Amino acid sequence: MNAYSAPYQAMHEGLEVIWDESSAEAVARLRAMNEAGNITWDLVDVVAADAMRLCDEGLAMEIDHDEVLAPAPDGTPASEDFGDLIVSDCFIPQIVYSTTFGYRTDVEAWGGNTPDDICDVFDLENFPGQRSLERRPIGNMEWALMCDGVDQADVYDVLETEEGIARAFAVLDTIADSTVWWTAGADTPQLLADGEVVLGSTYNGRLFSLIEEQDQPVAMMWDAQVFDLDGWIIPEGLPEDRLARVLDFVRFATDTQRLADQARWISYGPGRASSAPLVGQHAELGIDMAPHMPTDPANAQRTFLFNYEWWADYRDDMDARFQAWLSQ
Amino acid sequence: MTDNTADTPAGPVLAADGRPLKASLNRALRAQKIRALLLIAPLLLFILITFILPIADMLFRSVENQIVRETLPRTVAAMEEWENHDEAPGEDVYAGLYIDLFEAAEFRRHTRVGSRLNYEMTGISSLFRQAGRGVGRFDTDIYTDQFTDLDAAWADYATWTGLMGDSAIRAALPETAAAFDTWVRITIEANEDDPAEENIEDFVFFSLYRDLAGSGYSGSNALLSAAADAVGGFDSISIRDQFEDLDEDWLNPELMETIWVYSPSYTPGYFLTAIDMQLSADGITAQPEDRQIYVTLFGRTLFMSLVIMGSCVLLGYPIAFLLANLPMRVSNILMILVLLPFWTSLLVRTSAWKVLLQQQGVINDILVWVGLVADDARLQLINNQTGTIIAMTHILLPFMILPLYSVMQTIPPSYVRAAKSLGATDWTAFWRVYFPQSIPGIGAGCILVFILAIGYYITPELVGGRTGTFISNRIAYHISSSLNWGLAAALGSILLGVVLILYWIYDRIVGIDNVKLG
Amino acid sequence: MKLKTALMLTSGAVMAASMAHADAHMANSMTLVSWGGPTRPAR
Numbered sequence: 001m002n003a004y005s006a007p008y009q010a011m012h013e014g015l016e017v018i019w020d021e022s023s024a025e026a027v028a029r030l031r032a033m034n035e036a037g038n039i040t041w042d043l044v045d046v047v048a049a050d051a052m053r054l055c056d057e058g059l060a061m062e063i064d065h066d067e068v069l070a071p072a073p074d075g076t077p078a079s080e081d082f083g084d085l086i087v088s089d090c091f092i093p094q095i096v097y098s099t100t101f102g103y104r105t106d107v108e109a110w111g112g113n114t115p116d117d118i119c120d121v122f123d124l125e126n127f128p129g130q131r132s133l134e135r136r137p138i139g140n141m142e143w144a145l146m147c148d149g150v151d152q153a154d155v156y157d158v159l160e161t162e163e164g165i166a167r168a169f170a171v172l173d174t175i176a177d178s179t180v181w182w183t184a185g186a187d188t189p190q191l192l193a194d195g196e197v198v199l200g201s202t203y204n205g206r207l208f209s210l211i212e213e214q215d216q217p218v219a220m221m222w223d224a225q226v227f228d229l230d231g232w233i234i235p236e237g238l239p240e241d242r243l244a245r246v247l248d249f250v251r252f253a254t255d256t257q258r259l260a261d262q263a264r265w266i267s268y269g270p271g272r273a274s275s276a277p278l279v280g281q282h283a284e285l286g287i288d289m290a291p292h293m294p295t296d297p298a299n300a301q302r303t304f305l306f307n308y309e310w311w312a313d314y315r316d317d318m319d320a321r322f323q324a325w326l327s328q
Numbered sequence: 329m330t331d332n333t334a335d336t337p338a339g340p341v342l343a344a345d346g347r348p349l350k351a352s353l354n355r356a357l358r359a360q361k362i363r364a365l366l367l368i369a370p371l372l373l374f375i376l377i378t379f380i381l382p383i384a385d386m387l388f389r390s391v392e393n394q395i396v397r398e399t400l401p402r403t404v405a406a407m408e409e410w411e412n413h414d415e416a417p418g419e420d421v422y423a424g425l426y427i428d429l430f431e432a433a434e435f436r437r438h439t440r441v442g443s444r445l446n447y448e449m450t451g452i453s454s455l456f457r458q459a460g461r462g463v464g465r466f467d468t469d470i471y472t473d474q475f476t477d478l479d480a481a482w483a484d485y486a487t488w489t490g491l492m493g494d495s496a497i498r499a500a501l502p503e504t505a506a507a508f509d510t511w512v513r514i515t516i517e518a519n520e521d522d523p524a525e526e527n528i529e530d531f532v533f534f535s536l537y538r539d540l541a542g543s544g545y546s547g548s549n550a551l552l553s554a555a556a557d558a559v560g561g562f563d564s565i566s567i568r569d570q571f572e573d574l575d576e577d578w579l580n581p582e583l584m585e586t587i588w589v590y591s592p593s594y595t596p597g598y599f600l601t602a603i604d605m606q607l608s609a610d611g612i613t614a615q616p617e618d619r620q621i622y623v624t625l626f627g628r629t630l631f632m633s634l635v636i637m638g639s640c641v642l643l644g645y646p647i648a649f650l651l652a653n654l655p656m657r658v659s660n661i662l663m664i665l666v667l668l669p670f671w672t673s674l675l676v677r678t679s680a681w682k683v684l685l686q687q688q689g690v691i692n693d694i695l696v697w698v699g700l701v702a703d704d705a706r707l708q709l710i711n712n713q714t715g716t717i718i719a720m721t722h723i724l725l726p727f728m729i730l731p732l733y734s735v736m737q738t739i740p741p742s743y744v745r746a747a748k749s750l751g752a753t754d755w756t757a758f759w760r761v762y763f764p765q766s767i768p769g770i771g772a773g774c775i776l777v778f779i780l781a782i783g784y785y786i787t788p789e790l791v792g793g794r795t796g797t798f799i800s801n802r803i804a805y806h807i808s809s810s811l812n813w814g815l816a817a818a819l820g821s822i823l824l825g826v827v828l829i830l831y832w833i834y835d836r837i838v839g840i841d842n843v844k845l846g
Numbered sequence: 847m848k849l850k851t852a853l854m855l856t857s858g859a860v861m862a863a864s865m866a867h868a869d870a871h872m873a874n875s876m877t878l879v880s881w882g883g884p885t886r887p888a889r
Contacts, residue, residue, distance in 0.1 A: 005878070014874060015874065015875070015876065016871075016874055016875035016876070017875065017876050017878060018875055018876070018877045018878070019878055019879075019880055020877055020878070020879045020880070021879075021880055021881065022879050023879055023880055023881040024808070024881065025808040026879060027808075027809075027811060028807055028808040028809075028811060031811065040877060041877050041878075041879050042876045042877050042878060043876070043877075043878050043879065044878075044879040045878070045879060045880045045881060053443075053811075056439035056440075056442075056443070056457060057436075057439060057440055057443070058435075058436035058437070058439075058440075130687070176794075180711050180793065181711075181793060181794060183789060183790075191686075194683075194686065194688050194689075195688045196686045196687055196688050196689075230881075241873075242876075245876060246876065249876065309454055312453055312454060312457075313446065313450055313451050313452075313453050313454045314450055314451075315810070316446060316447050316450070316810055316812070317450040317619075319805075319810065320619045320621065321618050321619055323621050323802070324618055324619055324620060324621040325618070326794045327621060327624060327625065327628075327794060327795060327797070
């Protein structure tokens, strides 16, 4: 946030920027605003899946990326610079982040071993101790199946069958009693710092601040990290003058330099290919940020991207099953 | 009624100004009533807007289901004729679906229906999304080509407005007229173009073909008669096959059945889901076992609220007793201690409980240090029901103490003294004399705590873990994440109903008049 | 009656002023919605 609005405000005197930290319920709020016919938000930061839903429901504005966004410094049009990350016509990608695992480095019971494979999460024998996983099916189901011998490419096909779902739950069953289920991104870092859990999933940027900024005895396990995207959408139905102002801001905030700058604060990969070479050092710690990026080749040996389409269909059904399974 | 005699003047009694007394009295009373109403108008409006209307809206949303009928009107109408529900319906339904989806896609409404129906059958969401792109590429352009080859006038907007201005022709070609109107609406409203400058879409010609091939044309319009004679020789396509090419799931009778079952404007579907049932082709059935959750959650919410209420009574009663009976100076300090948590943020208090209760937390540390618990068998006090009950008891305790305290303060100490002087032991004096008089306070505290607890949301979410979450957590999920507002409304309505029933039972047993807040 | 009129007038004036202020404020500000907390994707 420091990377965008402060320099922009410096350029536009008298403009007040109000931050509303409501991205978590953005879809519901935008739908309510749309029903009430009064859009009070100008620009919304959401994850890719939410952007697609908003676009589907006609709550977000479709844009022409090449027209709205600045080209790369070498003249490459925006749509090529962002490439595949433009997952929806409404979505303006900002960053690539990942959901990955952190573990404590001082667990005596592990006998000097450290987890380096996603299946170690489900291995209570060699890696005893409490885990933390997110309280929703997305991500967990895929990991469970991958550790049940399913090929990464077939995960979603298997998950479509009753048998596949049963298999995934059977794997989750093995650790259910020693798992804390988190709902907020800050939970796992806190639990790891307290020693309450020894291994837990969360967003990679959170783990970065825990490890580098707060200096806790925690390390990252990058195996099978799940990439996700975060970016802007512009609400549908803004009046002309506000729209013009927002477009001006978005053009500025998503240019190559600005996206590279945000990586000086937290280890999230910039959405533009042209920003990557510009990623420098942390603003305060002075360490190189590149090796902490989820997209760094050393970290990205085995990764996967959510199948957004699949989850759009199966989210309701899978969530009902997951919650029923949880509250047994 | 009254006999009219010559010397008694007929009619009602008159007031001083000559109007009938009754009317004048009524006027005065009405004025008074209006003035009284005006006085409470702000409050009344406030309650109406912030309380009654939202509840009414919630009740309405829990059964409302107009979206299917509004977005797919032709499909639903054509489905009336669908007889054998074990097989996919015929051409007519798909013809309606084609135009409905085309229109919905232009207005970007098709995915909303898709998400709505996806709650009932997994996979519909992407079928609709895909179809929104697909219907524009159907091969129906062969009709456009054949009609315009027959007579170039068919491509003219003026030809169409001429034909469609004639009510006899409209009556003879009902589908075409409706399709043409739809096209005009799409062009003007969704694309903001001038219909006169646009090419007429294929689906209008498709409808024209269906009308002419179906019932012919017997009117006097030359252009139409020529077309009606020619359609027999036209090449045609099956729109059903077009849908099959798009995705063979479109011919799945189960899918069409789902659309049909959820086509009425009002549905009990949400309520059924909220009690782990479902509305399917075979009527009302139970949800598969691995999806049943809501009844368990309702039961758990009620049970845990009762436990929380009980522990509040157990803990709150002695404190309230002390508050009421200690000397003023001490009880004031105690009172501040009771109220202090009130002034602390709910989130802070809940997080504090996390720090205290977790396995590496303060309480476990002390127990291990004392030696009551082994280091590798630390107690699981949080992220389960215990955690929720402890944290919520603490948070709701003041709501029990305050009414208890204010009731106890009104109990004259002389009664207990009198009992004792008559030979009662301390316990008998308390149990037989003091306690019965404090019951109205317990009643008030219980109902406050219970009703607050039943709707609690943040605390169970944070410390509830797997087994300590409430129904309100699911409601919040459906409001903000799954966007299934209908289901959230149904769950909320049921919760409201349960509370009202419990209140009624409570009134029956305890009597609401016996409850005192002071 | 005078008091009432005065009250009505003041409240009307306050309302008009606050609406004008809100409008001016809206014209001059941009509402951006973000994730809470120090790091962004915080749910």
